Amino acid sequence: MTAQTTPATAVAGERESRHAPLILTLYGLYARGEHNWLSVASLIGLMADLGVESRAVRSSVSRMKRREVLRGERREGVAGYSLAGSTLETLAEGDVRIFRRTRASRGDGWVLVVFSVPESEREKRHALRTALTRLGFGTAASGVWIAPGHLADEARRTLERRELSAYVDIFTGDHVAFGDLREKVRSWWDLDELTAMYADFLRRYGPVLDAVTRRGPQPLEAFGTYVPMLTQWRRMPYRDPGLPLELLPPDWNGVAAGELFDRLHTVLSAPAAAHAAGVFHSGRAAT
Template sequence: MTAQTTSASAPAGDRESRHAPLILTLFGLYARDGRHWLSVASLIALMADLGVESRAVRSSISRMKRREVLRGERLAGVAGYTPADATLQTLAEGDVRIFRRTRASRADGWVLVVFSVPESEREKRHELRTVLTRLGFGTAASGVWVAPGNLAAETRRTLERRELSAYVDLFTGDHFAFGDPREKIRSWWDLDELTELYADFLRRHGPVLDAALERAPEPLEAFRTYVPMLTQWRRLPYRDPGLPLDLLPRDWKGVAAAELFERLDALLRPAAAAHAAAVVTA
């Protein structure tokens, strides 16, 4: 098992954009109790264990603060950061998607989002598309987005929290007619892209499971493996909203990838948490 490292030759902006998801993963895993706070020193030390130098960490944190993803806070005179309220809400919702994910069935029906945004508020149109994509919606037609019906409540909460509900109508129902739903799924979602994302996860982390089963990793090794693995997995339950299996291609790789994630999570999470706790409380 190997750590995820940073390429020194990559442009600074690209490196920082890659570091931000790792930093959010650290907050999501190790700063949720109490004040949701991590010291700057702890963040730098944990990221160093992932192969990221302190200057890059400070730069990424600064950008995340400007974007109001994190906010600075001193505790007992020690500099640190907490996630902004909206970030905490996103992390909490992510817990459900990542660790308690449920797959939809045809009986759940569908939720449709129809929106219309004035040309003078084009930025809202872009934000809506970004939010719906992140929720896992597919595109049924221009301005009409579709997702499994079990996402209706989460969709409503997210649109209200982002103050986008004024532009949107939500509908729930069944696909009554016409056409084969399996073909519709393929046109609404890019299943080929999803298949490749799952295949990449399996390629990268399948050998990690074999190694962990052969020899239980030490806490530092588990941490270096677990955090990048979770960071890669974290986006997949949003890109794929848990579509009904009977509408997907046979041998859908998402099933094998989810099973791999669950086994790695069970094997690596406790040891990784032990290492992080030792660093954070040092």
């Protein structure tokens, strides 16, 4: 905590950091279908339905604008926000990760990213590590990151888009020797952390699926469940690169978590979208 940061402002910042992922989920789900724009009133109305007050929404949006995730834009005299171009590209790639997950096989081989960054450009080293972590890469050695081979193209596009390609070389190939590859995978990725993330998702949303399948959820209820659920879920396909099942523990819970997400998406997405559309076209979105 800095000298200028009080406990109250620190707590407020933590709350805002929790709200920003919800806002990004809303834009990913609904703004793109509305010509990449939501009015301020629509956004505040939808976030209110998620239990977030308008002041917190405005503060989170201000931070997202400073980070060039959102940009202010008036349409027909109405204030609103749209997604920046780079954010649109990231969300488009995220759609594949989230809704069309790919499970690698041993035959896919591996992609290696090798990088070297001068000490004078440490911020680039941090940006590289962050980008590769979000792509699901594991760490094979210092400056050597590894992922299943099917992620090679996505890694190339991401590093080019973030202007980091000058620092890296990308290779693809097979593991020829030595050692037990299952043990190496466990050392390259934090499987215990992933297992805990999936376990939390299963524990939180398994009972929800039982409840919503016994009765058809109303639009507001579906919206209030679906958006936070998707917000929690969408981190996991990035941390988990879809490793071959034969290299994972036999009781790997990522499969069950993925099946739970798919079923919740099937049940909740349409009524949640109906609620969002009602907000867009109601008086709540007109100011």
